[in-house]
Amino acid sequence: MTTHTLPTKAVSTVDSRRAARRRGDRTGWLFASPALIVLVALTVGPTLYLLLSSFSRVELFGGQSEFVGLGNFAAVLTDPEILSSLLATLVFVVVAVSLQMLLGLGLAIPLSAKVRGSGPAAALMLLPFAVAPAVSALLFRQLVNPNYGWVNHYLGALGVIPADLDWLGRPATAWLTVLGLDVWQWTPFVALILMAGLQSLSPEVLEAAEIDGASRWQAFRHVTLPMLTPFLGIALVLRTIQAFKTFDSFQVLTRGGPGNSTEIVNLAIYRIALQSFRIGAAAAVGLLLLVLLLALTPVLLRLVGRRGDNEEA
Amino acid sequence: MANRKIDARVGQLVLWAWLLVSLIPVVFMVVTSLKPPGVATSVPPTWLFRPTLDNYAMVLTGGGTGQAFAPLVLNSVIVTVGSTILTILLAVPAAYALSLREFRPRRFLSSWILSTYMFPPMVSVVPLFILAGNLGLFDTYPILIVPYAAINLPIAVWILRSSILQIPYAIQEAAMLDGLTRWGILRRVLWPLLVPSVATAAILTAILSWNEFLLALSLTRQDAKTAAVGIMEFTGMFGTDWGLLTAASTVIVAPIIVLTLVLRRRIISGLTFGAVK
Incomplete structure (x- = not known):
């Protein structure tokens, strides 16, 4: 912390500095506490509830809850459906986010070029991102309708797919559809972050590389990419967090089906809690998800926190 | 360098190909919503028709399904405005x-x-569900407004904090010399300078609240149900009226598209907590 003296008339003795800090602390807590109370109530509160109920058998409609120790965790971790939902979540996050990063980078390069039409292009780019995820899932479901969906009709006419292909009826194509939806919805977010990154690079460095005889690929690999790393990091960590929270698109598009082939962990929690009312089991799964996400916190703080932080050294 | 030019051409081609393909769902939505009843689901899809607003009229008044969409849109407006004001306050x-x-x-x-951004909303559904039951808040506006504010606080606080930190500290020191209290500084000195950032935070909060689905699905049933959840009723077991569904979709999506297009840069900057300028 820099030594900072309050503009009081007193000379900056240790005592007056201490008093100023105390005053600063009091003002700080006063101003911050409303927001902190709401945040604690809605994050720490549910977490405590989760902890308590994950060790109990909870009766929602009257009746006494009883302590079952690690029973819920044992039940959850031996339940093949829940294990498969955890695995599905990991696969979904890795595949969807990788595709979005690759496509986003590929699109950011032409997007950041200073040519006519780049403004409208960037605006159009963001359009899918503005569509509410639940609504876009609903639209996708119509587009892949085997009877009169546009995708089936036009791709069928071109002979790419059988026109009556039931996308959501088979696990492989159902996965393709939800992945397609997620890539459609979120690639723009990645592309625009990377576009901002590319536009912030100084052209002189690239010119210098060119003068030194670097090939286009070498210049990209050894100059552009390293300078773009912070932006790639931010896009990656934010998208990963968001992908772990995905619920709407799966719930509307597949409801975890066919069978439970596309049931990611958020859908599993929802089903166990609000349809089977096994609150203890749902809490245990929720806690696993929370721990998984919390493991990402240091990365978020490092990449996003530090850059968003323009504070004095 | 001929190669370089060709590369750039290919890049632009790929970009515009992506844009065209990615517009299909939005085009589908808008075009179908303007089709007269009867041709919406025709095969092959018809492109020549007399555009009509009948679907919109039917959707908003409930002429088609019995469930009028206008009250749900109103609920969305109330919840969005409420949570936006609360978040900013x-x-x-x-x-x-x-x-x-x-x-x-x-x-x-x-x-x-910032780290509360990690918190998955799914984890709070059950506690909120039980709390809502105990307090009699199930299916009311506050049970959505307060959690939405909490979900948006990390982004809003970081946008505003980073913008306050950019204002020279000397201005605050000068104001303090003039005898202003902390509250006075915030209200009279900083607030006028913060208006653009407050607008960014407010708009991001509004977008996320308007589009929110999970909590609205779990914590409301009828009275406080929002449009993003209510739209599911336009798809039924026995087929879907595409005209009504796409008209309702357009009603939900149009205001957000307008906001996003106008404020593109601010939105990306805000959603990255100010890390990308």
Whole structure:
């Protein structure tokens, strides 16, 4: 912390500095506490509830809850459906986010070029991102309708797919559809972050590389990419967090089906809690998800926190 | 360098190909919503028709399904405005506190607030469901408004804090010499300078609240049901009226598209917590 003296008339003795800090602390807590109370109530509160109920058998409609120790965790971790939902979540996050990063980078390069039409292009780019995820899932479901969906009709006419292909009826194509939806919805977010990154690079460095005889690929690999790393990091960590929270698109598009082939962990929690009312089991799964996400916190703080932080050294 | 030019051409081609393909769902939505009843689901899809607003009229008044969409849109407006106002009221003082050099826990608290972004909303559904039941708040506006504010606080606080930190500290010191209190500084000195950032935070909060699905699905049934959840009723077991469905979709999506297009840069900057300018 820099030594900072309050503009009081007193000379900056240790005592007056201490008093100023105390005053600063009091003002700080006063101003911050409303927001902190709401945040604690809605994050720490549910977490405590989760902890308590994950060790109990909870009766929602009257009746006494009883302590079952690690029973819920044992039940959850031996339940093949829940294990498969955890695995599905990991696969979904890795595949969807990788595709979005690759496509986003590929699109950011032409997007950041200073040519006519780049403004409208960037605006159009963001359009899918503005569509509410639940609504876009609903639209996708119509587009892949085997009877009169546009995708089936036009791709069928071109002979790419059988026109009556039931996308959501088979696990492989159902996965393709939800992945397609997620890539459609979120690639723009990645592309625009990377576009901002590319536009912030100084052209002189690239010119210098060119003068030194670097090939286009070498210049990209050894100059552009390293300078773009912070932006790639931010896009990656934010998208990963968001992908772990995905619920709407799966719930509307597949409801975890066919069978439970596309049931990611958020859908599993929802089903166990609000349809089977096994609150203890749902809490245990929720806690696993929370721990998984919390493991990402240091990365978020490092990449996003530090850059968003323009504070004095 | 001929190669370089060709590369750039290919890049632009790929970009515009992506844009064209990615517009299909939006085109589908808008075009189908304007089709007269009867041709919406025709095979092959018809492109020559007399555009009509009948679907919109039917959707909003409920002429088609019995469930009028207008009240749900109103619920969405109330919840969105409520949570946006609450978020800003909470975030502005908090962001100011976290920028105060004399406030010792400011770094820890800033990081903690940012880290609540990790918290998956799914995890709070059951506790909120039970709480809502106990307090009689199930299917009311507050049970959505307060959690939405909490979900948006990390982004709002970080946007505002980073913008306060960019204002030279000397201005605050001068104001203090003039005898202004902390509250006076925030209200009279900083607030006018913060208006653009407040607008960004407010718009992001509004977009996320308007589009929110999970909590609205779990914590409302009828009276406080929002449009993003209510739209599901346009798809039924026995087929879907595409005209009505796409008209309702357009009603939900149009305001957000307009906001996003106008404020593209601010939205990306805000959603990255100010890390991308």
